[in-house]
Amino acid sequence: MAYRITTECNGCTACVRLCPTGAIAGERKALHAVNPSLCIECGACGRVCPQDAVQDAFGIACRRIPKLSLWPKPVVDAKICVSCRICIEGCPASCLAGRMDGGEKHEIAFLAEPKACISCGFCEADCPVEAIRLVVPEQPAVEVKQS
Numbered sequence: 220m221a222y223r224i225t226t227e228c229n230g231c232t233a234c235v236r237l238c239p240t241g242a243i244a245g246e247r248k249a250l251h252a253v254n255p256s257l258c259i260e261c262g263a264c265g266r267v268c269p270q271d272a273v274q275d276a277f278g279i280a281c282r283r284i285p286k287l288s289l290w291p292k293p294v295v296d297a298k299i300c301v302s303c304r305i306c307i308e309g310c311p312a313s314c315l316a317g318r319m320d321g322g323e324k325h326e327i328a329f330l331a332e333p334k335a336c337i338s339c340g341f342c343e344a345d346c347p348v349e350a351i352r353l354v355v356p357e358q359p360a361v362e363v364k365q366s
């Protein structure tokens with residue numbers, strides 16, 4: 220089952236730019252549509268849509284996460300990763316890679332392209348040893364001015 224765009228869509232094209240499979244089509248300022256045969260249900264369109272115009276495969280409205288910096292990102296536990304590369308090969312945004320890390324005897328998966336990650340969670344779900352968790356990145360501290 221694919222995601223669906225409702226008539227609330229105002230054609231801003233934010234989803235088109237983020238969809239990793241090119242599943243969304245539509246003219247600027249006109250209703251967009253998802254091609255069900257290309258949709259992999261990553262949910263990126265729902266997280267980015269300013270109109271809350273995206274429904275998931277169950278017909279549930281997706282919740283927008285307004286700031287990209289608040290989208291959860293994968294954190295790999297180097298002590299658990301067994302270097303199977305399932306997450307690296309399955310990532311629809313090709314943003315994971317392997318590297319030798321911290322004295323481990325084999326390569327460890329890591330988020331090589333953080334800006335490309337669409338927070339789909341496929342890596343977390345697919346890891347056979349549960350070495351990956353999606354975590355909201357720490358935000359820089361905001362300085363409070365004294366009056």
Ligand code: SF4
Nearest residue numbers: 238258259261262264
């Ligand atoms: S759920 Fe993912 S693959 Fe499907 S239309 Fe939205 S962004 Fe594209």
Ligand code: SF4
Nearest residue numbers: 310336337339340342
């Ligand atoms: S959440 Fe994981 S699988 Fe999804 S885009 Fe980010 S790194 Fe790739």
